[in-house]
Amino acid sequence: MGGQPILELRGVGKTFGGHAVLHDINLAVHAGEVVTLIGPSGSGKTTALRCMNFLEAYDRGEILIKGRLLGYSGPGRGAGDRDSAALIARVRRPLAMVFQQFNLWPHMTVLENVAAPLILGKRLPRQEARRRAAAALAQVGMGGKAGAWPGRLSGGQQQRVGIARALALEPELLLLDEPTSALDPERVEEVLEVIRALAQKGITMVMATHEMSFAAHISTHVVFMADGAIVEQGAPLRLFRRPASGRLKTFLAPWLKRPLQPDEPETGAPGHRQR
Ligand SMILES: Nc1ncnc2c1ncn2[C@@H]1O[C@H](COP(=O)(O)OP(=O)(O)OP(=O)(O)O)[C@@H](O)[C@H]1O
Numbered sequence: 001m002g003g004q005p006i007l008e009l010r011g012v013g014k015t016f017g018g019h020a021v022l023h024d025i026n027l028a029v030h031a032g033e034v035v036t037l038i039g040p041s042g043s044g045k046t047t048a049l050r051c052m053n054f055l056e057a058y059d060r061g062e063i064l065i066k067g068r069l070l071g072y073s074g075p076g077r078g079a080g081d082r083d084s085a086a087l088i089a090r091v092r093r094p095l096a097m098v099f100q101q102f103n104l105w106p107h108m109t110v111l112e113n114v115a116a117p118l119i120l121g122k123r124l125p126r127q128e129a130r131r132r133a134a135a136a137l138a139q140v141g142m143g144g145k146a147g148a149w150p151g152r153l154s155g156g157q158q159q160r161v162g163i164a165r166a167l168a169l170e171p172e173l174l175l176l177d178e179p180t181s182a183l184d185p186e187r188v189e190e191v192l193e194v195i196r197a198l199a200q201k202g203i204t205m206v207m208a209t210h211e212m213s214f215a216a217h218i219s220t221h222v223v224f225m226a227d228g229a230i231v232e233q234g235a236p237l238r239l240f241r242r243p244a245s246g247r248l249k250t251f252l253a254p255w256l257k258r259p260l261q262p263d264e265p266e267t268g269a270p271g272h273r274q275r
Helices: 045-052 085-091 110-121 126-139 155-167 185-200 212-218 236-241 246-256
Strands: 007-016 019-029 034-038 060-065 095-098 173-177 205-208 221-226 229-234
Touching: 007 045, 019 045, 019 060, 019 229, 034 045, 034 212, 045 173, 045 205, 095 155, 110 126, 110 155, 126 155, 155 173, 155 185, 185 205, 185 212, 212 236, 212 246, 221 236, 221 246, 229 236, 229 246, 236 246
Parallel strands: 034 205, 034 221, 095 173, 173 205
Antiparallel strands: 007 019, 007 060, 221 229
């Protein structure tokens, strides 16, 4: 895909207390792409996503959002004005994030939860913010719950509100950090369904996930991480059908061996070769 990427990571590294958790991460995300980060627990998926949004400062390499450097606090550069909160906020404005734990405010209604970042962050007039929030809630099938308190909702519904809150910001790139990991198994599909619909609408996203079927069927690009590094990345069919590294083969083995799900399409998708 040509043109300037919305997001680009060049040789990004991150250390926690002397322990390197990301090494030399190189990735470009263009408009319309759905990029999934897969890999074992602790491989660095969440940390990579948090660096993309500068919720964590990275300490090596560069992260560019639409060609502009996203704050940096590593060696060789001072914490000058390029790291100021206002500049960071401006550079990352095209992004919005969906969190594993929903992070809804319990004392606000669903509508207020979605409208608040528009009022407080984007300084939209209250009425305009509420109109946009209602539209975002409708997009995730939660229009009927605008007046509800988050605590009265199921986990799946709360996560759909979390997605609406990110969508209301009208991001050019949506970051999703394992959005179904905190859900009861019976709630996973309703949230994946919402994300699938967004992907089909052409919303650009990067999603860390343990949902291999989702990664195989929905992504345009899959990134396999292990021990803080990208081991392989590429088109889903290539990665899932012909993993090049032993680590990816081992990681995928349990998923490839699972029985074919009754509702899986006959697309020749990964997993079907086990038939
Ligand atoms: N705030 C932190 N302080 C210290 N170490 C951290 C911190 N956050 C993450 N780590 C470490 O960084 C490594 C990568 O963790 P990360 O959560 O990014 O992995 P992950 O691939 O998202 O895992 P999972 O799939 O279990 O969510 C782990 O060794 C973890 O213990």
